[in-house]
Every structure is written in structure tokens, then in C-alpha cells.
Amino acid sequence: MNNRTFVYGLWCLGVAGLFIMSTVYAWSPFAQGSRARTHGGFYGPTHK
Amino acid sequence: MSLHLPCPNCGADVVFRSPALPNRVCDYCRSMLVRSDAGVAKVGEVAALPFDVSPVQIGMRGRADDNGFEVIGRVRWAWTDGAWNEWLLLFDDGANAWLGEAMGQFMLLREQPIGKVRTRALREIANGKDARPGTEFQLDQEKMVVADAREVVCVAAEGELPFTARSGWRLYSVDLRGRHGQCATLQRDDQEVTFYKGRYVTLAELAPRGLRAIEGWTLPSYAA
Amino acid sequence: MQPDTAIEPQPAPAARALTCPSCGGSVALRAAGYTVHVACQYCSSILDVTDPQVKLVTAYNQHLAELEIPLGTRGVLRGVEWEAIGYLQRSEDGDYGWEEYLLFNPYHGYRWLVKVRGGWSMGEALTVTPDWLSYDQLVVNGENYTHFFADGEARVDYVLGEFYWRVAVGERVKTADWVRSGVMLSREENASEVSWTRNAWLAPAEMRKAFAIRPEAIWPPLPHQPSPWGAWLRTGAKIGALAFAFLLVFALFFGGTSWTAAGSFPVAADGREQSVTLGPIVLPHRYQSVHLRADVPQLENGWVDLDYSLVERKTQQVYEAYGAAERYSGTDFDGPWSEGSRKAEVSIASVPVGTYDLVVEYKANRWSGASGYAETAGWMDPAAAPVVQVEVRRGAVYGSNLLIALLLLAAPLGLALIWHLAFETARKSESDFAPSGEDDDE
Known part of the structure; x- marks a missing residue:
């Protein structure tokens, strides 16, 4: 196995690890909703 | 089968293994010996290799070709641009063939009766015409090209041989090459025409045992 | 010499010494019996050694070239030990010079070590003649080759060491070359003979190991130089595909639930802000994503703002998201048009285990910007009883995450592919048979 294959294998392991972590935490960078910083109060529209 | 006789020149034991190979060079005194019904006679001396x-x-x-062989003789030939070895192989079934060794490449050649060759251009060469390098013709359904045509001279010989290889013997020799590793040689002198046909081989594919040891070089893996 | 070689137990000596008749130097003959000409290693005069009496062919007394591989050096290439015994400098009439070393091993015969623009190849004379496959393709021993150089002429400029034929400075042969990755097939022709040589590319690491040769930069690539990325691309693609397949299988095991209705609530005609609490929604996993889909079937030329809050009953922890369903339509010069969707989907990531209430605050709006005729088809008309329906789904794997993973896995392969194509383009542009499209660029 050459260096290149080894480095790319590591890269693939890293990507797979991040993917598994994101799945375990059900996380996505594109999710619209998340934990509110304050709870209660007014959740008004934030657009327009 | 083998016939052991004393050398008429020096008395050393000489072996003739095949009736087809009536000539041999005495290993000790380099006399060229010929065997006949009358016994063994010395017909000349062979130069040192x-x-x-x-x-x-x-x-x-x-x-x-699925048959074991032993190297039992050699003739060394020379021409104006170099020299090469022809090793005589005696097969276990009694047949013999030549292993040509030139420029680090090997050719396995067997004698063929020239009478059976139908190619007209080749018959003309056998009858005394000169061959021109580059000439192409068909031989047994294969396209062959004349690679070389030159006068060669016998330098020296050793071991058992089918003919008397006197040092200084001159022949006209024509080498033919096919497209797929086939090769052939036609040799003629004033008396005789001989024709050999065969192919390129590698030393490795001959599965050699008992290669010559050369100082400083390790024997190849295929000979182990 | 004694002729009893047959019973000689000692190994035969490997070299024979002779004296140069021109300078008197002692010249070692390393391929005795094969060698025809020797260029003296001291004065480079050419000697004929076919006879025991060494003959001077051409007297020289010239400056000796400093060789990268001094003659007599041995090195192991591809499992066989070779000794450099001859050296040639050749060129196309003085241009594009290259070097050739003649290698010898008594058990393996001769090979060529050819150095062109810093790249090395090992050449072996063929005993077979290639067959034509098409006008620019040859096949020999089951290997296909593409025509690369045509109508070349190689001239011998300098010789040193020993050769199995008569060498002469100034000697010319016609050349042509065909290539496949890693191998160049060279044809040389003189007045009486055509010979073919198969030249195998030697990686710089092989030459460093065999003859301690320092690697040199080669650009543009040599005709048969294998792309440094070509072979790896296959391996890399396999590894990448395997990793992605693993992620796909993994994702399948983390499937969520399907959509279930959470509730349906009316839209007020006056467009005031409304609120409804749905639930409880029980989330069983340590973490999950919650997907919310609103459907407003009667929506036409208006929009609904939706503020979702998932409130954990015990901890009062809030997870919130904002969505909007919008739908506009009308008719203009091009005919009827519509845009937006009556459905709106949002997701909330990383919601922990618990029992939640879903609070939906929503506000319906009419589009006042509609010019001319705008059909609202009962939107916010109490008679039509417009409603908002909300559905909930639980999940874990985001498709977008899988897509990002795929992009990240493929990115190094993409880079390698770009480098590979750049290398191949540069390599092929050197050919006499370069495709016309590439000729235009030059």
C-alpha cells in the first residue's frame, strides 16, 4: 500500500466518522430548527 | 549405447554416445576423432576455444519440446562482425538439435532435409545463388525474411559432433527470421547443403541444470 | 588456456583484460565471446576484439564523458543483476540528445538502459515482429501500442565501452516509436535490418535503488511515462466507493418513522396571529431529528408564517423552527403562472429524548401585490374553512449529510483526476500523432 492510498484511506475514515457522528446526534448543517437560546417569550417571524 | 574407446593420439578415454554423432574432439589433446566400423581415427587437430x-x-x-536433453558438443563460428556458439543437444529420445547462442539470445534449431523445402527462392540459394538481406518469402505457410547472408568460418569445436568441424572450415550461411520468433539457417559449402529450422528460446524456458558458473555472477533463479 | 572446461570445477573468470593498441591502457572485456567492438575507457579509441589480435579501428584521443553510471557498475533491476558495459550518446542530428547504456548479465544476455530528458527505461530486443492492428496501432505479445513518433533518425555521437556489434560514431538509423502506458516500442531500421526494442519505463525510485541515480524533474512527461495518478485513481475509486457503500448501509439502519398527522387547525379570516398546541410527541432516542410538514390545501395568493416550538414537558427546553407556505398564481402575457408551494417542510436537528408539546404559532396573509385579476379561490374565506394540517416525522440521517459525505469522499479523487488529465494532455501533446484539437492549442 502506498502513501497516497494510506492518506486517502485515513481521509475516508475521517469522513465516515464525521458522518456517523452527525447521524448519532441527528445533526445537519442545513436543519432549519435548533435549540432555542431562550425559552418561552415571543417567537415572532424573523423575516421581512 | 555409449561406446568407450581410447583416443588414438593420447590414449585418454573418449565416449561416443550416438551412432548419429561419429565425430568428437578429444577432451585432453584436442584431436578431431572420427568413428567408423574400422575403429577410431584421428583426422586433425582443433584449435583451442x-x-x-x-x-x-x-x-x-x-x-x-517435452524432452530432456544434454549438451554434448559445441562449434564456435565467426564472421567478419563477430562470433557465436552452436551447442549440440542430445535428447533422451536419441534426436539431436542445435542451441545457437548469439548476442545473448538463444535459438533452438533442428536439421531438416533440404529436399523437402519447396520454397523456390530457398532452393535457388541452396543451389548456389546469393541471398539478399531483406528478401521475404513463404516457408511452410510462414512469412520469413532473410536477416543475414555471409561467409562464416569454424573457429573451434569441442565434444561430440555430427560432422567434422575443422578449424578454418568456411561455409556460406543464410539466416532467416519469421514474424513470431521462428528462425531458420541454411548453410552450404562446395559439397553439401544443410538446413535448420526452429525458434527463439530463452535460457529460462529450457529449465537448465548445470549452467556454467561464472566468477562474480550469481546463478539465475531459474537454474536453482 | 586449458580446454578441459567440461570437468573444470572452478568458476570461469568473468572478464578478460586486453591492452589498447592506441594508448596502452588496460581494457577489461566483460562480455568476452560476445563483444565485437570496444571503445577504450581511457582514450575512447575503437578496438576490434573479434580476433585474438586486438585491432585498432578508429584512434581517438578525446575528452572522456563523465558517466552517471561508470562502466563496470552493477545494479539489480527487476530482480536481475546487470553490469553496465557500454555507453552511447545519440541524437536526432544533434538535437534532443539521449543516452543509452548497454547492460549485460551472462545468464540473461543484454538489455538497454535508456535515459531521455531525465527519465529512464529498460530496453529488451524483441525476437518477434509486431503486427499491425490499425493504421496507428500495433500488437505484440498481446500488448497494444499506439503510434507516437514517426520518421525519426538517430545518430551515434559518442561511444564508450564494449558492444556486440561494430559501433561507429556518426552511424544513423531510422526510428519510429509506439507507446502504451509504461512501455515504448521502438523500431530501428538500417539498410539491411529492422529491429524492435521494448522499453519499459523505470520509476525514479527503481533507478535510485539500482544505480543510486538522483531523480530529475521531467516535464512534459515522456511518451510512455505512466501518469502518477492514473493507476492510483482506480484504487482510490474503489476505496471511495467502499466507504460510501458503508455509509449508505449505515444510513439504512438509522431510518426514522414515516409521516403521521399531528393536527389540523383553522385559519382565521382576519389574518391575526394564532396559536395551537399539539402533542404529546414522544421522542425515544437519545438524539433525533424532528421533521415538520405543513399543508395548507386552500392556500392561493397568500402565505402562512409558521413558528414551531417543541417544548419538553419536564425541562421546558425549547427547540424552535420557522417555516412558511407560500403560493402565488395569476395570468400574464405568457398565460397562467404559479409559484411557491402549499406545503412547507422544516426540520429540527439534535432533539434529545423526552416528551414534547408542539406549539405552532401561525399567521395567514393575503398577497396584496397581485396586479389585475388575482383569484384567491376562497383563501381566508370562512365559508371555505381553510385549515393548516401539520404532520410529524422522526428521523436521524439527513440526506444532505450523505451528500456532503459523498462530496468529501469524491473531492480527492476529483483532484487526482484533474492532475491525471493534465498529465495525459501534456504527454500526448508531444506526439507526432497528437489529435488535431490539441495541435490547435499549440
Whole structure:
């Protein structure tokens, strides 16, 4: 196995690890909703 | 089968292994001996072989065409641009063939009766015409090209031989090459025409045993 | 010499010494019996050694070239030990010079070590003649080759060491070359003979190991130089595909639930802000994503703002998201048009285990910007009883995450592919048979 294959294998392991972590935490960078910083109060529209 | 006789010149034991090979060079005094019904006679002396680093030697064994062989003789030929070895192989079934060794490449050649060759251009060469390098013609359904045509001279010989290889013997020799590793040689002198046909081989595919040891070089893995 | 070689137990000596008749130097003959000409290593005069009496062919007394591989050096290439015994400098009439070393091993015969623009190849004379496959393709021993150089002429400029034929400075042969990755097939022709040589590319690491040769930069690539990325691309693609397949299988095991209705609530005609609490929604996993889909079937030329809050009953922890369903339509010069969707989907990531209430605050709006005729088809008309329906789904794997993973896995392969194509383009542009499209660029 050459260096290149080894480095790319590591890269693939890293990507797979991040993917598994994101799945375990059900996380996505594109999710619209998340934990509110304050709870209660007014959740008004934030657009327009 | 083998016939042991004393050398008429020096008295050393000489072996004739095949009736088809009535000539041999005495290993000790280099007399050229010829065997006949009357016994063994000395017909001349053979010059010493010049030093070379050929990996083949008398006594080397190998296999070709599903048949074991032993190297039992050699003739060294020269021409204006170099020299090469022709090693005589005696097969286990009694047949013999030549292993040509030139420029680090090997050719396995068997004698064919020239009478059976139908190619007209080749018959003309056998009858005395000169061959021109580059000429192409058909031989047994194969396209062959004349690679070389030149006068060659016998330098020296050793071991058992089918003919009397006197040093200084001159022949006209024509080499033919096919497209797929086939090769052939036609040799003629004033008396006789001989024709050999065969192919390129590698030393490795002959599975040689008893290669000549050469100082400083390790024997190849295929000979282990 | 004694002729009893057959019973000689000692190994035969490997070299024979002779004296140069021109300078008197002692010249070692390393391929005795094969060698025809020797260029003296001291004065480079050419000697004929076919006879025991060494003959001077051409007397020289010239400056000796400093060789990268001094003659007599041995090295192991591809499992066989070779000794450099001859050296040639050749060129196309003085241009594009290259070097050739003649290698010898008594058990393996001769090979060529050819150095062109810093790249090395090992050449072996063929005993077979290639067959034509098409006008620019040859096949020999089952290997296909593409025509690369045509109508070349190689001239011998300098010789040193020993050769199995008569060498002469100034000697010319016609050349042509065909290539496949890693191998160049060279044809040389003189007045009486055509010979073919198969030249195998030697990686710089092989030459460093065999003859301690320092690697040199080669650009543009040599005709048969294998792309440094070509072979790896296959391996890399396999590894990448395997990793992605693993992620796909993994994702399948983390499937969520399907959509279930959470509730349906009316839209007020006056467009005031409304609120409804749905639930409880029980989330069983340590973490999950919650997907919310609103459907407003009667929506036409208006929009609904939706503020979702998932409130954990015990901890009062809030997870919130904002969505909007919008739908506009009308008719203009091009005919009827519509845009937006009556459905709106949002997701909330990383919601922990618990029992939640879903609070939906929503506000319906009419589009006042509609010019001319705008059909609202009962939107916010109490008679039509417009409603908002909300559905909930639980999940874990985001498709977008899988897509990002795929992009990240493929990115190094993409880079390698770009480098590979750049290398191949540069390599092929050197050919006499370069495709016309590439000729235009030059």
C-alpha cells in the first residue's frame, strides 16, 4: 500500500466518522430548527 | 549405447554416445576423432576455444519440446562482425538439435532435409545463388525474411559432433527470421547443403541444470 | 588456456583484460565471446576484439564523458543483476540528445538502459515482429501500442565501452516509436535490418535503488511515462466507493418513522396571529431529528408564517423552527403562472429524548401585490374553512449529510483526476500523432 492510498484511506475514515457522528446526534448543517437560546417569550417571524 | 574407446593420439578415454554423432574432439589433446566400423581415427587437430562468458557448457541438461536433453558438443563460428556458439543437444529420445547462442539470445534449431523445402527462392540459394538481406518469402505457410547472408568460418569445436568441424572450415550461411520468433539457417559449402529450422528460446524456458558458473555472477533463479 | 572446461570445477573468470593498441591502457572485456567492438575507457579509441589480435579501428584521443553510471557498475533491476558495459550518446542530428547504456548479465544476455530528458527505461530486443492492428496501432505479445513518433533518425555521437556489434560514431538509423502506458516500442531500421526494442519505463525510485541515480524533474512527461495518478485513481475509486457503500448501509439502519398527522387547525379570516398546541410527541432516542410538514390545501395568493416550538414537558427546553407556505398564481402575457408551494417542510436537528408539546404559532396573509385579476379561490374565506394540517416525522440521517459525505469522499479523487488529465494532455501533446484539437492549442 502506498502513501497516497494510506492518506486517502485515513481521509475516508475521517469522513465516515464525521458522518456517523452527525447521524448519532441527528445533526445537519442545513436543519432549519435548533435549540432555542431562550425559552418561552415571543417567537415572532424573523423575516421581512 | 555409449561406446568407450581410447583416443588414438593420447590414449585418454573418449565416449561416443550416438551412432548419429561419429565425430568428437578429444577432451585432453584436442584431436578431431572420427568413428567408423574400422575403429577410431584421428583426422586433425582443433584449435583451442577462445575465452568467452557463455552460460552454457558441455554436460548442461535441460528440457525442450517435452524432452530432456544434454549438451554434448559445441562449434564456435565467426564472421567478419563477430562470433557465436552452436551447442549440440542430445535428447533422451536419441534426436539431436542445435542451441545457437548469439548476442545473448538463444535459438533452438533442428536439421531438416533440404529436399523437402519447396520454397523456390530457398532452393535457388541452396543451389548456389546469393541471398539478399531483406528478401521475404513463404516457408511452410510462414512469412520469413532473410536477416543475414555471409561467409562464416569454424573457429573451434569441442565434444561430440555430427560432422567434422575443422578449424578454418568456411561455409556460406543464410539466416532467416519469421514474424513470431521462428528462425531458420541454411548453410552450404562446395559439397553439401544443410538446413535448420526452429525458434527463439530463452535460457529460462529450457529449465537448465548445470549452467556454467561464472566468477562474480550469481546463478539465475531459474537454474536453482 | 586449458580446454578441459567440461570437468573444470572452478568458476570461469568473468572478464578478460586486453591492452589498447592506441594508448596502452588496460581494457577489461566483460562480455568476452560476445563483444565485437570496444571503445577504450581511457582514450575512447575503437578496438576490434573479434580476433585474438586486438585491432585498432578508429584512434581517438578525446575528452572522456563523465558517466552517471561508470562502466563496470552493477545494479539489480527487476530482480536481475546487470553490469553496465557500454555507453552511447545519440541524437536526432544533434538535437534532443539521449543516452543509452548497454547492460549485460551472462545468464540473461543484454538489455538497454535508456535515459531521455531525465527519465529512464529498460530496453529488451524483441525476437518477434509486431503486427499491425490499425493504421496507428500495433500488437505484440498481446500488448497494444499506439503510434507516437514517426520518421525519426538517430545518430551515434559518442561511444564508450564494449558492444556486440561494430559501433561507429556518426552511424544513423531510422526510428519510429509506439507507446502504451509504461512501455515504448521502438523500431530501428538500417539498410539491411529492422529491429524492435521494448522499453519499459523505470520509476525514479527503481533507478535510485539500482544505480543510486538522483531523480530529475521531467516535464512534459515522456511518451510512455505512466501518469502518477492514473493507476492510483482506480484504487482510490474503489476505496471511495467502499466507504460510501458503508455509509449508505449505515444510513439504512438509522431510518426514522414515516409521516403521521399531528393536527389540523383553522385559519382565521382576519389574518391575526394564532396559536395551537399539539402533542404529546414522544421522542425515544437519545438524539433525533424532528421533521415538520405543513399543508395548507386552500392556500392561493397568500402565505402562512409558521413558528414551531417543541417544548419538553419536564425541562421546558425549547427547540424552535420557522417555516412558511407560500403560493402565488395569476395570468400574464405568457398565460397562467404559479409559484411557491402549499406545503412547507422544516426540520429540527439534535432533539434529545423526552416528551414534547408542539406549539405552532401561525399567521395567514393575503398577497396584496397581485396586479389585475388575482383569484384567491376562497383563501381566508370562512365559508371555505381553510385549515393548516401539520404532520410529524422522526428521523436521524439527513440526506444532505450523505451528500456532503459523498462530496468529501469524491473531492480527492476529483483532484487526482484533474492532475491525471493534465498529465495525459501534456504527454500526448508531444506526439507526432497528437489529435488535431490539441495541435490547435499549440
